[in-house]
Amino acid sequence: MSEVIVMPKLGMTMTEGTIVEWHKEVGEPVSEGEPVLTISSEKLTQEVEAPVSGILLVKNAEVDEQLEVGAAIAVIGEEGGAVQEVAAAASVAVVDKVEADTAVAAPAPVREAATKVQGDRIFITPLARKMAKEHQLDIALIEGTGGNGRITKRDIERALQEGTAAKAAVETKAEAAPAQASVSPVNDETIGAGLNPMRKAIARNMRRSLGQTAQLTIHRKVNANALIDFQNSLKKQVAAADLDVKLTITVLVARAAVLALQEMKEVNSHYVNGTLTEFDEVHLGIATALDDGLVVPVVKNAHQKTIGTLAKEIKDVSVKARNGEASGDLLTGSTFTITNLGASGIEYFTPILNTPETGILGVGSFQDELALDEKGQVKMIKKIPFSLTFDHQIVDGATAAEFLNKLSKYIETPYLLVL
Structure with missing residues (x-):
């Protein structure tokens, strides 16, 4: 009996996949569960395994060729098996083995106009x-x-x-x-x-985002001295307890954003096909840079996580994304996204919405500023720049500013993060 291998759907937004590498050639035996080829989607690279043991009878695409989700990639079965009958049953067109074998030698005839x-x-x-x-x-x-x-x-x-x-x-x-x-x-x-597939997907998503929304970005610096002191205090306690937790500024900002989103659900929302949905749950997207692109793994139910758990999960999803191990489910379902360019020395920027989300928060690098304290003495202040892009169809400037005000409250009074 023959089996058709079809292009899998690795994520909710995937519509087509690209053949990256064939591990087997036509006529070679394959075992059930053995990798037959590697495909690349807009966000992931993944091996496709044989559903049954047998002979690779048909390859329906070559390296760098794209096929739609659900299209036949290959056929595995007994040698001389009924390839076309299996293809018809699967409602997909499969290249005939004889035609595929002779295609290289035969010229491509041209129809007369x-x-x-x-x-x-x-x-x-x-x-x-x-x-x-x-x-x-x-x-x-x-x-x-x-x-x-x-x-x-x-x-x-x-x-x-x-x-x-x-x-x-x-x-x-x-x-x-x-x-x-x-x-x-x-x-x-x-x-x-x-x-390449990832850059193509990024291009499509960014253009679609700009075309479907009315995007506006506002900026604000927030005094981060108390947050830094809070971070250092937590680090000492974590070290004393011998816990494997890395408490970065990104983690603390993420916690602050989650709390602010729970206070302002209009920013924690999706706008799809004329329907606005505000969420009680916060599924936090963490924009993660790769060598050849960008993905947004998601920490699901971030509002239920402690700072320590949030730190572990942000690290875990980011590592999986960078290693190409993130599943389709891990890359979908976010209600709000954070993107951090602080490590690159960027102060302000204009993030593009990860549609259908209503808001995305950009985090910049610390900025040193001089200020007068209550006694009139000059002191150094570290400020953290925030750039909030929002869909002006859903949120007005005053509402967006209120969200940044609430975020600032948690940054400047960081012990509220654990209450």
Whole structure:
């Protein structure tokens, strides 16, 4: 019996995955649970294991090719098994093994323009469609060599090498059209074109965020002397108790933000499809930088965590995210996000909303300032800059300022963090 391996859905927002590496080739035996290939989504890289033991009969995509979630990646079964019947049962198109084996040697025939029939369904892989668009190829004039006549990456590459009539036809249309017609509109297909999967996802999410919300950022510095003293005091007590807890300023700011959010639920909210939902629970997103991008792992039910537990969970989710071990569930469901550029020496910045959230808090680096104390003496004050971006559709400036005021209260009176 044969089994189809389909592109898994690693997170709620994942729509397609990219083949990163094949660990097995067609004709090789595989054991149940053995990695067959590695895929990359917009946020994660993960191995895909064999659901059954058998022979790898079909590879439906090559390295760097993208497939939609649920599309067939491969087929495993007994040698000579009924590949096409299994594919049909799974409601997915699978490249026929014989066609796949002969595709390299066979040229990609080009349809004559006169034979093009309006309304015919054209089967084409997502990567091939993207390549055709980039090179202005008319896919209706390219004969696919995949299963069901599906146009693959190889067919596009061959068409480009041969300088087929497909491109000439498109160029002719472009010459006849007005100049403005050649400008492609900005949409999800064109945003991030040519970037790796993670950067492409970041590009799409950021553009979508800016396009769907009315974003405004306000800034404020807060006296952090008391918070630093509180942190040092806690560190001594943690060390004396021999506890494995790292109490960073980020952790304390996160705790302060959680308490402020519980007082102001309008900032701890989602706005989706015309519906505003305010949350009692605080699921805190922690923006985490990677070598090639950014992800936002989530500490679920942060409002129920003590400072020590919050510290451990922030460290845990951040490490998993950096190591590519974060599951889809760990990267979704946040109600508010914190992003910290303090380590980079940045004072203020304008974070972009992690939609559908209503607010995101940016944390900058400590700033030294001179001030007069109550006795008129000059003293040094360390201030921490905050940048709050919010959706002005949901929250007004006065409400956003009130949230920063409440946050400041916990920063300047840090013992409230443990009450």
